[in-house]
Amino acid sequence: MNANRYEDFISELNELDDGDAPVARDVAAALKSDPEILAYFVRPQTLFDSDSVYESVTCYAVTDSSLHVISSDVSYEFAPEGELLTSVRTLPLSMxxxxxxxxxxxxxxxxxxxxxxxxxxxxxxxxxxxxxxxxxxxxxxxxxxxxxxxxxxxxxxxxxxxxxxxxxxxxxxxxxxxxxxxxxxxxxx
Incomplete structure (x- = not known):
């Protein structure tokens, strides 16, 4: 039996933003129906574009049946003040x-x-x-x-x-x- 790593995963995400990372809320919502995490990896990255520096995070979470790939970064495309965009892709392990x-x-x-x-x-x-x-x-x-x-x-x-x-x-x-x-x-x- 594998230990559920869900709490560790969410805790590590929250550490990225002093205990209240919006991406952690998005991940929790995405994993609501499949919260037993066998393995995960949180990969923070600092991104540079022509006039700004911002933080991005890509997360991978494996459950019994799926691999979830979560990407979250700042975008200025739709709002000049910036907004956080989080996408969650769920891939069945059988595929x-x-x-x-x-x-x-x-x-x-x-x-x-x-x-x-x-x-x-x-x-x-x-x-x-x-x-x-x-x-x-x-x-x-x-x-x-x-x-x-x-x-x-x-x-x-x-x-x-x-x-x-x-x-x-x-x-x-x-x-x-x-x-x-x-x-x-x-x-x-």
Whole structure:
């Protein structure tokens, strides 16, 4: 039997914002019907754009039946004063397949043999990402309508951490990736 990590997960989210992180409320709402967390990873990031710096967080939570990917960051697209946008994607574990685990280790130097990066990749193929764009030709003066082109890519999951991150974040990320891989290949179910 696995211990439920839900309270630890919500507590870690609340620590990001002095005990009242809006993302924690959004996550609690998303997990209301499936609150038993087997494994989780909270990945805070500082993002930079042309004129501002803001905090973003991506969370992964694994339950008996699903993987929840929660992304929360500040957007200025719809409100000039900014607003917090949180999206929750829920993927049934049964849809995740072709699971690959990558470990990267240093070959030389004082850290030879040590883990320098780890990642897990899985395909779920439940939908496709389609980018469409106007077709064109090489002639810059051409005014003809060349129609549209599209590029379709199967959706997949990548969780990757390396030692450029804070040591605690790297350690927690590596632990989560190994646990997620174990769950996805069936050893953890």
């Amino acid at each position: 995740l397949r072709d699971v690959q685990l990558l470990r990267r280790r240093s070959l030389q130097g004082p850290h030879a043999g040590e883990l320098s990066a780890i990642g897990v990749h899985a395909v779920w193929g439940g939908s496709w990402l389609i980018d469409s764009f106007p077709a064109g030709c090489e002639d810059p003066s051409c005014t003809l309508d060349h129609g549209s082109m599209a590029h379709a890519v199967a959706e997949d999951l990548d969780v990757f951490v390396d030692t450029s991150l804070d040591a605690a974040v790297f350690s927690k990320g590596a632990e989560f990736i190994l646990r997620l891989h174990e769950i996805l290949v069936g050893a953890g179910r």
